[in-house]
Amino acid sequence: MGQLKVTMPSDREIAMTRVFDAPRKLVFDAHTKPELVRRWLLGPPGWSMPVCEMDLRVGGKYRWVWRGDSDGSTMGIGGVYREIVAPERIVSTERFDEAWYPGEGLNTLVLVEEGGRTTLTQTMRYQSTEARDAVLKSGMEKGVAASYDRLAELLASPSEATR
Amino acid sequence: MHASLDATFAALADPTRRSILTRLASGEASVAELARPFAMSQPAISKHLKVLERAGLIRRGRDAQRRPRRLEPKRLAEATEWLERYRRLWEGNYQRLDALLEELKTKERKWDS
Numbered sequence: 001m002g003q004l005k006v007t008m009p010s011d012r013e014i015a016m017t018r019v020f021d022a023p024r025k026l027v028f029d030a031h032t033k034p035e036l037v038r039r040w041l042l043g044p045p046g047w048s049m050p051v052c053e054m055d056l057r058v059g060g061k062y063r064w065v066w067r068g069d070s071d072g073s074t075m076g077i078g079g080v081y082r083e084i085v086a087p088e089r090i091v092s093t094e095r096f097d098e099a100w101y102p103g104e105g106l107n108t109l110v111l112v113e114e115g116g117r118t119t120l121t122q123t124m125r126y127q128s129t130e131a132r133d134a135v136l137k138s139g140m141e142k143g144v145a146a147s148y149d150r151l152a153e154l155l156a157s158p159s160e161a162t163r
Numbered sequence: 164m165h166a167s168l169d170a171t172f173a174a175l176a177d178p179t180r181r182s183i184l185t186r187l188a189s190g191e192a193s194v195a196e197l198a199r200p201f202a203m204s205q206p207a208i209s210k211h212l213k214v215l216e217r218a219g220l221i222r223r224g225r226d227a228q229r230r231p232r233r234l235e236p237k238r239l240a241e242a243t244e245w246l247e248r249y250r251r252l253w254e255g256n257y258q259r260l261d262a263l264l265e266e267l268k269t270k271e272r273k274w275d276s
Contacts (some may be wrong), residue, residue: 002259006250008172014249018257022264026271030263040259043252129169136245 012132015123022112027120028087031109032056037064046070058084062092079104087111094124103127105143171242174218179203180211183235184220191224191233 004018020027030036038049043066051065058081058162064074076097083091094105101125110121176206183197198208212232219235219238224231 004250004254006246006253008176011173013170016250016253020257020261020264022268026264026267027260029267030260036263036267041256042259043256045255048251116274133172133245136249 008132009123011129012127013123014132014136015121017121020118020120021116022118023110023116024118027111027118029122031090032086033079042066044048044073051076057085058082062075077106082106093108103131105131170218171220171238174214174220175242177211177214180215183208183211183215186238187221187232187234191231193229193231197232 004016007015007017009015030040032054034052034054037054038052040062041052042049042096046069048067048069049064050067051063053064054060054062056062060081061078062081063078065069065074067074067126077094078097079093079095080098081092083089085087088111090107090109092107092109094107105127106125108123108125110123124132124135126135170182175184179201182201186192186197186200192211194209197212198205201208201225212221216223216232220235221232224233
């Protein structure tokens with residue numbers, strides 16, 4: 001459903017926007033119930049999520065660990081919930097086990113429902129531009145470059161929409 | 164490398180600069196030629212060109228008289244690639260989420276009936 005848009009509203013942020021054909025209560029559940037989260041939040045093909053612990057309350061911690069099935073390598077991430085407004089908003093901190101970027105990130109998930117569909121906006125704010133770019137690069141693998149049109153679309157920064 | 168990637172993204176964040184790049188994608192052009200389609204003075208365009216140049220997105224051509232600007236496609240491809248890979252990674256996640264949501268909707272309907 002819908003195209004995922006990745007933009008950079010500021011020099012320390014990455015924002016993702018996407019529409020889902022479901023009421024936001026279900027999208028919220030899929031982001032907050034571990035048995036549901038581990039079914040989709042998996043990253044590249046061939047990775048599973050053996051650890052998915054979430055203590056969903058303000059001040060509560062979450063911990064996620066992914067495992068690459070081919071070579072057994074793991075990647076872990078954890079943080080604290082700062083704000084929870086079910087079913088529309090979650091603010092949480094994020095820190096990767098391997099400190100490949102300095103400091104902590106702050107994630108804001110916003111769900112807006114309209115006509116049975118939900119628009120998800122996930123904004124990740126990092127402590128520096130370097131940290132943000134390191135995260136951006138983490139999603140990198142070999143392949144082809146997109147067209148100029150695609151680029152313009154990706155970079156058309158909807159800064160108002162994400163605040 | 165980090166700093167230059169940031170300069171690239173900052174340079175690309177402006178619609179005028181993106182239009183300039185689109186124009187240069189079809190061939191090199193002088194400052195006057197680039198200024199024409201925009202309601203902007205040549206100095207204003209020169210400012211944008213300077214930002215693009217510093218970001219490594221364009222460079223000056225060989226003709227000393229016209230000083231044409233041309234696209235530096237390598238840097239543009241690099242920046243696009245970072246964004247696109249990141250996007251694709253998350254799109255994979257969200258497609259799985261689409262499927263999960265369909266399943267949850269079906270379950271809810273069963274409970275309701």
